[in-house]
Amino acid sequence: MKRIYVNEKWCLGCHLCEYYCAFASTNQSDMARALCGVKINPKIKIEENDKISFAVSCRHCDEPLCVKGCITGALSRKDGVITIDRDRCIGCYTCILSCPYGAISPSDDGAVQKCELCIKTNGGKPQCVAGCPNGAIVFEERGE
């Protein structure tokens, strides 16, 4: 199962992954048109403090607490990817409280949002990985 991994050694804290993530969910072809004047709400977020920075997004855990805690079944795990059914989400935020990584966040329209490895938007090619200028975010099989 290919997953997104972050190597903080190479993370520059440039925050570009956040913008590529936000752009990925707009389904538009031009980033400038899509994001000009927009305050983004990405699913991947840079955590930084002084000299260290790294990107945090969903780990797609084998035993996901968010899925276990979801009271409507909006979150589910299929083929190793945890996805959200926005129509079923009632915005109770149990998943946000139970995710140990802080990888789930409220979206701008009620339902929660989380990284779905770009399977719904970019054919499963995570855009944060493609856009990272320093190879700090990788999408690979590590056989864990």
Added chain:
Amino acid sequence: MPVNYLYPEYEIVRNYDRCIVCRACERQCANEAHEYLEDKNKMVCDDAKCVNCHRCVSLCPTRALKIVKSDHTFKENGNWTKKIINEVYKQAGSGGVLLSSMGNPEHYPVYFDKILLNASQVTNPPIDPLREPMETKVFLGAKPAKIERDENGKLKRNTPPHLTLSMPIMFSAMSYGSISYNAHESLARAAKELGILYNTGEGGLHEDFAQYGENTIVQVASGRFGVHTTYLNTGAAVEIKMGQGAKPGIGGHLPGTKIVGDVSKTRMIPEGSDSISPAPHHDIYSIEDLRQLVYSLKEATAYTKPVIVKIAAVHNISAIASGIARSGADIISIDGFRGGTGAAPTRIRDNVGIPIELALASVDKRLRDEGIRDNVSIVVGGSIRSSADIVKAVALGADCVYIGTSALLAIGCHLCRSCQTGKCNWGIATQREDLVKRLNPNIGYKRLVNLMTAWQHEIKEMMGGMGINSIESLRGNRLMLRGVGLNEKELEILGINHAGE
């Protein structure tokens, strides 16, 4: 300052219709040219701080930025140009020597661009490198003058130590200190994968890179930084640096601010102390003295490693090279006046030395005339910009080339020529931790391997076109070269005919 004589050289042009205020430009500029205005949610910039390194331009996800040359002008003057006037202003303000980085950028002739290559037609067929074997392997070092046999008629193995390279290219000397750990790692790993060599420069060898020893040339320069027996024996060859093309006749000075942590340890000097390489080697004032150092190094390495002597291309280069070829050195490396540097006085960089093409042609001829060409291999550097330059250099008589600037370009350098500030935004010419990490060697080494592989393909194509299937058969084959727009004297020195002849 109430009067500012200097108007910014560049202007940062931001297309606000495309700017998404991601602030990547601001975060990535070590010169702090970009600023975010919170109250207006807008990016602004200070042109005066821009060095035109393109870091912001390259990372801007919406292509909202470009850097243009300022059209602010003085009254037109063919003699007192804008550059010259500004330099006078700078020095009148600072009282200091002007510093510059990378190679001589002035408009001197580039002889490589005035030399054309031959190709086969009809009478001897070209060779297709995709279908037929094509050899780019070279061996550097002294070649035995004659074949000797023992009493049983068996060949005596009397070959002096030599270097084997998969192609006639090496990465030239750039010290750890002048460039970053990650830059060195990229060069070392690429050299190993490609079967070529990189050069430590005079900053010693970081202990982490001892594993690349077989692909390393260790340098001994006038400062003797980081030199010890293990160092000498770790490398595949030892290079004595007598001179550098960017600054012939003067030494080096790595400021104390760059002598931090591992750089200090590797150079074996205290943290924060300036690392000063004297202009001369204080123990070398003649070819005889040089011979002593050559043999000291051979003694220290049990005669198992070739010794290279590196000199800058200057006026009596062929006589100097002839002396070196008799000093016991195995390889002569000549650095042309376009060669790069991490910092040099501008006047030296821009006015001292001679073009590598002329130096190479005259050295090769002199050594052949004197019958000592096989005593040494010749390596040339100083602005080898493409595979075509390499083919021309080999045909002029070089065994191999050194590339420095092209290698740095491959790993991100944009030739902004501000290395001396230590704030390289690309993580190359800096020791600032946050900047060094911008060069990920996993990416850097791959780009170097790509570039060299591409050049090797091109070298094969050009050789094939000439009907030559081995780089060794091209060496010194000046009949493959023709000059365009060169005068009689230039053609004579280069030893080539004019196009059409």
